[in-house]
Amino acid sequence: MSDSALERTARALDLVPYLLEHQGISTTELAKVFGVSEKQINEDLVLIHMCGLPGYTPLELIEMYYEDGFVTVSDPQSLKKPRKMSRSEMTSLLVSLDLMKSLRSDEIAGEIAELQDKLRQNMIFENPIVVVQNSGNQEFLQVLEGAIAKSSAVKIVYLSGVKDERSEREVFPLSIYLSNGVNYLNAWCQTSKADRTFRLDRILSCEPLSGIEHIDKFSGTKSEIETGLIRLKVARAARNFVEENRTIVSQTEGSESEEEILVTLNPIDTEWLIRSVLGYGGLIEVVEPEALVEKIKNRARAILELYS
Template sequence: MTSPKTSADRLARLLNLVPYLLARPGIELTEAAADLGVSEKQLREDLELLWVCGLPGYGPGDLIDMSFDGDRVTITYDAGIDRPLRLTPDEATALVVALRMLAETPGVADRDAINRALAKIEQAAGEHDAPVAVRLPGNEDRLAELRAAVERGRALRLSYYSAARDVSSERVVDPMRLLSVSGRTYLEAWCRVAEGVRLFRADRIDVLTELDELAAPPPQAQANDIAEGVFQPDPQAPTMTLRVGRGGRWITEYYPCESVVEVSPQEWLVSLRVNDLDWARRLVLGLGPQVEVVAPESVAQAVRDSAAQALAAYA
């Protein structure tokens, strides 16, 4: 017997291990290891890892649990992993499309890992359909334009979509450098409208025009420190406090938070700084019943007004 050598192999084995053990309560470890084609030592290591896996919240009631009786093991809580991992044709196609799109995204570091995963899924799904071709429209061309402008040291006129304010605007910028962070490419530049250094996501630049004049960032234009992430909240920005249910707990992992306080196993008080209160309003509306605004009252009132307007539209 040989133990699988890659993280992907181990992940696949762990996903199938729980339903396997659920179907065989009290099975001896030596028998399970033989069935799974791993050593007993490897199986014990897998079980130790499963013990700290589970659902978001990661409290005692969220993690996979099991009991041991000598060398026999029984799963007592499966955290929803109650059947072997099998992809339907639709799921396999969706996964192939997503992976191909990721592979085509400029700035992705480990394309080899993506291609290996893609090959395994396509092999498992079979060769019944033609390969799925995915391209990100204009993305490579846009990046080539940005690289060329930065290398030539030219100023740029951008039409840029701001997701935080849900608006598009035009501005002239003096490029400083291109950054690739977490699979996304950003243009760091001095914005003449904002009079400050800003990061522009390449895929949100709608129109790009290279100007005849040279880029000339002023002396005070300093590159951002991205060691802690691309965007960091302004310490002077107002704080918003939300009462968040389990379904909205993901925001604590996606946005920088000032504090996260567990009120109960199903509820948290989350505080985060927001530079744009209109963005905060749209964030809360998008989370629906999973969140309640505790403070400030201005955001709570804006959410109530927007919800009332939406309901009135149905009448």
Template sequence: MSSANTSADRLARLLNLVPYLLARPGIELVEAAGDLGVSERQLREDLELLWVCGLPGYGPGDLIDMSFDGDRVTITYDAGIDRPLRLTPDEATALVVALRMLAETPGVADRDAIHRALTKIEQAAGEIDAPVAVRLPGNDDRLADLRAALERGNALRLSYYSAARDVSSERVVDPMRLLSVSGRSYLEAWCRSAGAVRMFRVDRIDALTELDEPATPPAEAQSGDVAEGVFQPDPDSPTVTLRVGRGGRWITEYYPCESVVEVTPEEWLVSLRVNDLDWARRLVLGLGPQVVVVAPAELAEAVRDSALEALAAYA
């Protein structure tokens, strides 16, 4: 039943359900459930969802309607779902842009299917006046090289800039997948020097060399869940508490926070976990007078020492 409840499976089933029922008025629910490969309970839940689907306006005469006679169901109003879809020029353009963006997204498996659908829509939407060009942010050459290495299954040597430590390093990685999150492209790979799975932003890969050896991520190398963002704080990482002014509140939207408390209308008390206190030191220095370190004391001392060094350089 788990597969029947996935969003993709349910959407496909709902799209097929109306024409199926239209062709079989008065069909028994148990028979329909058997044909569709779901339980009778799941079919009833699908029918309840169909009742709130329909045309914009979503009032009487807009929504799909049906009647029940015991355990038999008949569609009485299909909301036009049996008619071929006619796209306006704006709708066709939006769909073309979305498909081209999907075709550019790293990690997409069946690009041929996307391109076939795109070709059909472009041929049908002759009203589109101007060509549409879509490119994901990042280095196109890098993405092409990474995609090719993934297809060949080879390991890579990367020269990579780490913003957290403000250093560049070389490392050998075993690529696992390419993905796009929040408009940025990433390589997920097993990093041999770290002995763990790491995410590498494609635009921070300064150079790469494909090695003449297969990529061999160990069994414990598991792809991470990026539904909540690429980088999630480690529960064992140290917590940093900052008193933030109005001009520094943007960090609460940019970084995952443990807590945000309004102390006064002008000041918030913000707690967040960091993997590297040196990164936190640079963050605080960059915010300047908009932030005061409350804890830990080690971070406060590091910020003070860096500020004193900077002042001494000007003396």
């Protein structure tokens, strides 16, 4: 679907001043910056090319050249300066800065605060969005961010909850995400040759690896993955299970207001599934696979035996 006239107008008004400061930019790059297709950018440019001031002789039109996919603006007419920021643009930027600030414990946090003050000077409206972030749990954040930026590896010692063991791994950090107050690291684990997710608060040590320093022996055990169809019946009171595990939920059936919903999961570590379901004490019921039902019940019996 093509954009509305209003969206296109807004974009055109932003495009001209941007081009003025980025002379000779390629349309491919422009499309990326403005988040639209290259075809759309080309159509926008053709259109802008025909706009100008009353009179509309070549002297009064916006003067623009595009050759071989590169664009130059020589006369922007009255569109020299970018438009002022909208409330939502300003809010989004300030919230982004809030977030970045909360995730840093170094001197950059101070720089960000100064920058925010500077931007707020010109703000005539209140900022309706507040960011509150736990400051803990970020010990290794900076090392990991550095590794992500440089695409380099780090050596971590990790406590695995599922396998209940301590392992040393060489990983290539890919991204960090935050869920339910906990920072997670997504990384390619060179040691187990697979994509892995690590909780930052379970990383015991973390150091950048210089050069190639392979950890040859993998100290951990292999995990067993549940690859077949996994379906769970989740009661309303266990709703947070779905919220906290959005990344592995492939489908939910039943409306949100019903007492129970049916949840289908992506392939997942068997041990993780057993332990998680067990903790909800019957609020989550395994529908499939059947083999899992017995495993969970056996585990429950083993626990109860301790107290009998």
